[in-house]
Amino acid sequence: MKQLTIQSSQRNYPIVMEAGLRFRLKKWLNKDYSSILVITDDQIADKYLQDVVDSLDQKNIYTSIVPSGEASKNIEQYYKLQSKAIESGLDRKSLIIALGGGVIGDLGGFVAATFMRGIDFVQMPTTILAHDSSVGGKVAINHESGKNLIGCFYPPAAVLYDTETLTSLPYREVRSGYAEILKEGLISDISLAEELLPLSLKQISSVQLENHLEAGIKVKAMIVEEDEKESGVRKYLNLGHTLGHALEATLGYGKVTHGEAVANGMLFALHVSEKVKEQQLPFNELYNWMKINEYPIIDIKEKSISELIKSMKSDKKSISGHIQMVLLNKVGEPAVENLDDSSVEAYIKTFIERMNKL
Amino acid sequence: MKQLTIQSSQRNYPIVMEAGLRFRLKKWLNKDYSSILVITDDQIADKYLQDVVDSLDQKNIYTSIVPSGEASKNIEQYYKLQSKAIESGLDRKSLIIALGGGVIGDLGGFVAATFMRGIDFVQMPTTILAHDSSVGGKVAINHESGKNLIGCFYPPAAVLYDTETLTSLPYREVRSGYAEILKEGLISDISLAEELLPLSLKQISSVQLENHLEAGIKVKAMIVEEDEKESGVRKYLNLGHTLGHALEATLGYGKVTHGEAVANGMLFALHVSEKVKEQQLPFNELYNWMKINEYPIIDIKEKSISELIKSMKSDKKSISGHIQMVLLNKVGEPAVENLDDSSVEAYIKTFIERMNKL
Numbered sequence: 001m002k003q004l005t006i007q008s009s010q011r012n013y014p015i016v017m018e019a020g021l022r023f024r025l026k027k028w029l030n031k032d033y034s035s036i037l038v039i040t041d042d043q044i045a046d047k048y049l050q051d052v053v054d055s056l057d058q059k060n061i062y063t064s065i066v067p068s069g070e071a072s073k074n075i076e077q078y079y080k081l082q083s084k085a086i087e088s089g090l091d092r093k094s095l096i097i098a099l100g101g102g103v104i105g106d107l108g109g110f111v112a113a114t115f116m117r118g119i120d121f122v123q124m125p126t127t128i129l130a131h132d133s134s135v136g137g138k139v140a141i142n143h144e145s146g147k148n149l150i151g152c153f154y155p156p157a158a159v160l161y162d163t164e165t166l167t168s169l170p171y172r173e174v175r176s177g178y179a180e181i182l183k184e185g186l187i188s189d190i191s192l193a194e195e196l197l198p199l200s201l202k203q204i205s206s207v208q209l210e211n212h213l214e215a216g217i218k219v220k221a222m223i224v225e226e227d228e229k230e231s232g233v234r235k236y237l238n239l240g241h242t243l244g245h246a247l248e249a250t251l252g253y254g255k256v257t258h259g260e261a262v263a264n265g266m267l268f269a270l271h272v273s274e275k276v277k278e279q280q281l282p283f284n285e286l287y288n289w290m291k292i293n294e295y296p297i298i299d300i301k302e303k304s305i306s307e308l309i310k311s312m313k314s315d316k317k318s319i320s321g322h323i324q325m326v327l328l329n330k331v332g333e334p335a336v337e338n339l340d341d342s343s344v345e346a347y348i349k350t351f352i353e354r355m356n357k358l
Numbered sequence: 359m360k361q362l363t364i365q366s367s368q369r370n371y372p373i374v375m376e377a378g379l380r381f382r383l384k385k386w387l388n389k390d391y392s393s394i395l396v397i398t399d400d401q402i403a404d405k406y407l408q409d410v411v412d413s414l415d416q417k418n419i420y421t422s423i424v425p426s427g428e429a430s431k432n433i434e435q436y437y438k439l440q441s442k443a444i445e446s447g448l449d450r451k452s453l454i455i456a457l458g459g460g461v462i463g464d465l466g467g468f469v470a471a472t473f474m475r476g477i478d479f480v481q482m483p484t485t486i487l488a489h490d491s492s493v494g495g496k497v498a499i500n501h502e503s504g505k506n507l508i509g510c511f512y513p514p515a516a517v518l519y520d521t522e523t524l525t526s527l528p529y530r531e532v533r534s535g536y537a538e539i540l541k542e543g544l545i546s547d548i549s550l551a552e553e554l555l556p557l558s559l560k561q562i563s564s565v566q567l568e569n570h571l572e573a574g575i576k577v578k579a580m581i582v583e584e585d586e587k588e589s590g591v592r593k594y595l596n597l598g599h600t601l602g603h604a605l606e607a608t609l610g611y612g613k614v615t616h617g618e619a620v621a622n623g624m625l626f627a628l629h630v631s632e633k634v635k636e637q638q639l640p641f642n643e644l645y646n647w648m649k650i651n652e653y654p655i656i657d658i659k660e661k662s663i664s665e666l667i668k669s670m671k672s673d674k675k676s677i678s679g680h681i682q683m684v685l686l687n688k689v690g691e692p693a694v695e696n697l698d699d700s701s702v703e704a705y706i707k708t709f710i711e712r713m714n715k716l
């Protein structure tokens with residue numbers, strides 16, 4: 001078992017990682033709740049919902065199952081869950097448990113944050129990717145115009161990570177999650193980045209996975225403790241996300257996984273960093289890592305550039321119409337840069353050329 | 359001009375009351391905002407929107423006008439306003455101004471609280487009633503099943519009260535607002551309560567009004583500073599609201615004003631207080647005040663009791679299915695009481711009998 005504590009302005013909360021944790025949930029709830037609503041998706045429900053309900057061992061447990069996938073992070077599902085909470089008689093002393101990946105954590109968390117002005121919620125991530133989104137208190141739903149545009153900062157009461165639920169992840173999900181772990185290495189943990197870059201994800205042991213998760217969460221925790229509301233260093237966590245989000249939005253959510261889009265976004269961020277900072281960065285190493293591990297290398301077309309730029313400008317980080325990107329001075333040393341449209345356009349063009357030569 | 363400062367966990371913010379303040383807004387914004395969205399309703403827009411826009415004196419000002427009335431505090435309007443904010447290019451350095459009564463303040467505030475995880479907003483109340491809702495950081499929308507069930511705690515950057523906008527209020531709105539001022543007197547300011555109870559609201563001068571507003575806001579401010587998240591004394595502000603909200607919900611929103619419903623709810627609360635606390639309370643004085651000032655005395659029917667109780671139980675304050683009411687030990691000394699259904703039913707019956715004898 002591994003345990004960390006995150007300090008937030010509203011409360012401190014534990015992150016617990018343990019194989020089989022879903023059978024011992026009661027132990028980690030430090031309050032008596034009048035009722036509990038477990039929110040999960042239709043893929044996770046079959047595998048783990050009953051275990052969770054059983055281990056809570058109390059009356060007034062309700063469950064709500066939403067379709068799996070990013071499309072569920074919308075206003076309709078949000079309102080349905082609010083209705084479910086009301087119909088089930090949840091009150092201010094109730095708990096919501098978000099059992100699933102980042103979609104469920106973000107959606108369930110935003111419901112909890114705004115149900116009767118906020119009730120407790122517990123994150124139970126079931127993907128590697130969600131190690132990132134479950135820590136730090138960001139909860140949100142999507143708007144047609146962009147991801148996570150509607151949401152708030154609302155720390156969970158606990159993050160309870162049953163690492164056993166990761167063993168059955170499809171390889172594509174492993175890949176998606178590792179992009180965020182690599183990101184954490186690139187911005188703040190050189191040895192983690194150096195360990196990951198030559199690694200084939202298909203050959204990772206469960207011990208390695210737990211260690212990588214812990215290292216990634218430590219980076220995330222350190223950053224969100226320093227800057228909970230993303231006015232400063234928290235922005236560094238967006239390395240690869242400016243183009244990444246735009247790729248997800250323009251390709252259509254679900255075509256590539258979040259991590260696959262972020263990996264491509266990081267490659268672009270390293271390209272821009274080399275240009276802006278005039279430094280040698282592990283561009284080729286990242287490219288090779290993506291190849292070894294079968295990340296799709298997204299073939300950006302010249303004609304899609306204007307659409308990508310429009311999408312990048314609608315990003316929450318964008319201020320006064322500039323595009324904000326996280327760049328690296330070197331590995332472990334990120335910096336935020338505001339770029340105008342024409343510079344970004346030029347960088348995308350040279351990026352396309354560079355990729356065509358590889 | 360009158361000015362107070364409210365301390366909240368997230369920030370301190372000023373409340374400014376001044377005639378003609380809408381012509382001097384720029385002075386009270388302590389930041390440069392990249393853009394501003396003014397949200398108001400179709401009744402207020404004609405009167406004051408242009409003044410507000412002119413006095414902001416900057417580029418990138420957008421306006422959004424929603425239909426006046428409680429019905430606008432719903433999920434559809436909420437989402438429309440989010441879309442408007444996105445389309446207008448608002449970013450994290452933008453401001454939302456809620457110009458109007460409590461509906462606009464609650465709705466606009468909840469949009470601001472959740473747009474890109476929270477941007478600044480300013481309350482510009484245009485009703486007496488909104489002196490209460492604009493202070494304390496509660497923002498919300500309604501669910502079909504009950505008022506304010508979806509929302510959060512999110513303090514404004516400022517409350518800017520142009521008292522000139524109150525001079526054109528219909529008498530019914532004056533009455534609605536004074537119910538909340540009287541409530542503040544009853545729970546915490548004996549001299550305010552004693553001054554108000556014999557008063558005919560039709561004969562109030564603007565100086566008296568400003569003084570009453572200030573006294574009411576001071577009570578509210580003191581309470582929310584002590585208990586921002588409503589875990590203790592803030593509940594006292596719900597005097598009259600348990601039955602009041604149920605009356606509004608069961609009669610249909612808009613049939614009675616919020617203040618009219620609260621006045622009836624306070625009468626009931628005094629009735630119950632006399633029974634539970636075995637104390638003489640100003641029940642008759644409140645009844646006479648309501649009669650003088652033409653508050654509708656709601657004729658509760660025996661057959662509607664079960665529906666009222668169901669509605670009272672769906673109140674956010676209700677825990678584990680009990681009905682929570684604020685009672686008075688005496689004027690200025692409130693207490694929270696959890697009551698079971700059968701007790702509440704019995705109290706409603708004796709209340710109906712008592713009212714029939716008046």
